[in-house]
Amino acid sequence: MPTFWIMITVLALAAAGFVVGRSQAVRAVSGNTRLLHSRPNYYGWNVALFTALPPLLLLLIWVLAQPAIVARAVEDHIPAEAIADNESRSLLMADVQRSATELGRAVSAGTLTEAEAAALTPLDKAAFDRLAKAGAKVSDTPHVLAAAQDYRSINKTAARLLTGLALALALGGMALALSRTVPEFRARNVVEQVVRGVLILCSLIAIATTVGIVLSLVFESYNFFRLYPWQDFFFGTEWTPSFGGGSKLGILPLLWGTLYISVIALLVAVPIGLFAAVYMSEYASQRVRSIVKPAIEVLAGIPTIVYGLFALVTVGPLIRDWLAMPLGLGNSASSVMTAGLVMGMMLIPFVSSLSDDIINAVPQSLRDGSLALGSTPSETIRQVVLPAALPGIVGAVLLAASRAIGETMIVVLGAGAMARISPNPFEAMTTITVKIVGQLTGDNDFASPETLVAFALGLTLFVITLGLNVFALYIVRKYREQYE
Structure with missing residues (x-):
């Protein structure tokens, strides 16, 4: 399942958890909400937050880490002699990702079946002719094509695993929150602490972004001054x-x-x-x-x-x-x-x-x-x-x-x-x-x-x-x- 639809599903489960949690809290006191520690909505928000936050945090980590993880896994399948230096590695991986994307589009458009895309080789001239007519630019270099197929396979496997983990976390969080939805549960305190934690996390992300920008400038500037004298840079008039x-x-x-x-x-x-x-x-x-x-x-x-x-x-x-x-x-x-x-x-x-x-x-x-x-x-x-x-x-x-x-x-x-x-x-x-x-x-x-x-x-x-x-x-x- 694509990441977008995982997010929509998690948010739908959170909305359902809000309704179920609020209803369960009201039923527990037979409708007399004065017997609850917190207002009914807090019990609903407690279930919704515990349903949504763990899988959304997992999705955020995956979106940030997925490119590096998949690229590292794919590089292990590329012959060492095909990668001469870091620049060649980046160009090669760009070609691999482009070919993988073109294969995915060809499968979606019906130009190739999933089985044909997985088994495609540079010798399959008929398939490459069909790709060319459809405007799909897939590399016919053997190791690049094989890496692109691995790239798609790893991403598909990771997407299925991510879907399962996200839904499991959402349902597990909902079950845990519902099990604690009793009249004496301090739902307001928990919800406020969770919201405070989310606000702190957002502040830390903003700070980390600033630090990342500064560090990227500093490191690349250091590389520049290793190649060019700083005196000529700061005091040069040409x-x-x-x-x-x-x-x-x-x-x-x-x-x-x-x-x-x-x-x-x-x-x-x-x-x-x-x-x-x-x-x-x-x-x-x-x-x-x-x-x-x-x-x-x-x-x-x-x-x-x-x-x-x-x-x-x-x-x-x-x-x-x-x-x-x-x-x-x-x-x-x-x-x-x-x-x-x-x-x-x-x-x-x-x-x-x-x-x-x-x-x-x-x-x-x-x-x-x-x-x-x-x-x-x-x-x-x-x-x-x-x-x-x-x-x-x-x-x-x-x-x-x-x-x-x-x-x-x-x-x-x-x-x-x-x-x-x-x-x-x-x-x-x-x-x-x-x-x-x-x-x-x-x-x-x-x-x-x-x-x-x-x-x-x-x-x-x-x-x-x-x-x-x-x-x-x-x-x-x-x-x-x-x-x-």
């Missing part, structure tokens, strides 16, 4: 990767472009976003606010590729024709200014929404006290409201800066891909994120420094954005003022 050798992989041109574009974006987003927040929170009527705030927040929902196309087709040519060329500063539509302006437009709702919420959190009593002392509304905003909200506003700006540093599509289409250090904002430049995509795109040697450099770039970007986020939290916590 970025000219070449898979044929002789690469110069200095990060400074990329870091310059990243920071240059981000600064221009913040110079656009922060004033406009902050002034919009002040207007919405202090001057706009409720009716106007209900229209303006959603209209600004629509900008946050626009895909970044759309912003990139807007930069490429509209903003870039306008800046070139009206500013760069008349001033003699450039003739390219792709420039730092183009990407910075469009990225700033994208960041406006981040700054305005966060700042608006922060300004609204300032107690009304501070405004009333300032006005009572004779201050004008503008003076109250400038000298009372904004200073009180300043820590939160600084945090919002730094979070917007982190968002700007990690942007890719707007830079690709708006700023170009030229790695250079130049003060001219009307010249094409690029950022770290763009080069990460470029170095990992295509059929490249994954053991070369030109590919591994992407992980070093990613680790550097991660450290920068993490530092900004930590600094933002520090500012907010250190200077937050509590008001009664």
Whole structure:
């Protein structure tokens, strides 16, 4: 049975367990639920949780472990001389998995019977002709075909075993929970403990994911620095990767472009976003606010590729024709200014929404006290409201800066891909994120420094954005003022 249907079956059993458990608890006290320790629903949830959680946990473990287990089992059937190195092993296993998938599709489509697929050999020309006519690309290499058949056989056997174990765990958990469904059973306490455990598990998964991302960057960056000097990477002023050798992989041109574009974006987003927040929170009527705030927040929902196309087709040519060329500063539509302006437009709702919420959190009593002392509304905003909200506003700006540093599509289409250090904002430049995509795109040697450099770039970007986020939290916590 496929994993999806196992999950549906387990959830159906859990729903049935909920009904049976609740009914059994009510029957045990002849309908007088006041004699129960917990409410009837808790008894139902106790049965449902013990029915669903063990098999679902088994399914999760299997989904994570199945590829490695099956691949290891299949590799044992492949001749050692067919695997020269790790790269050959990965390519060979990809071919095995593809052939196994094509065989499964051929059986499902009726091109081959199950027996024919299991007994298929490279000598069976008629079967291969049928596969070719059906568009199924099955390898005719003997050891690959045999491994693909083993792959399907092991997966089928494992699926049957998984189905049996999952149903056994579900029925066993249901039977155990029902046997404990008596009036004095503390069902509420057990259900709350189980739910707390599930919440802790979800938190640990999130933490483990973060740790896994960081460790993958660290290990691959370590491999890169074993092949390329870290001094040349961090202090080099030239970025000219070449898979044929002789690469110069200095990060400074990329870091310059990243920071240059981000600064221009913040110079656009922060004033406009902050002034919009002040207007919405202090001057706009409720009716106007209900229209303006959603209209600004629509900008946050626009895909970044759309912003990139807007930069490429509209903003870039306008800046070139009206500013760069008349001033003699450039003739390219792709420039730092183009990407910075469009990225700033994208960041406006981040700054305005966060700042608006922060300004609204300032107690009304501070405004009333300032006005009572004779201050004008503008003076109250400038000298009372904004200073009180300043820590939160600084945090919002730094979070917007982190968002700007990690942007890719707007830079690709708006700023170009030229790695250079130049003060001219009307010249094409690029950022770290763009080069990460470029170095990992295509059929490249994954053991070369030109590919591994992407992980070093990613680790550097991660450290920068993490530092900004930590600094933002520090500012907010250190200077937050509590008001009664």
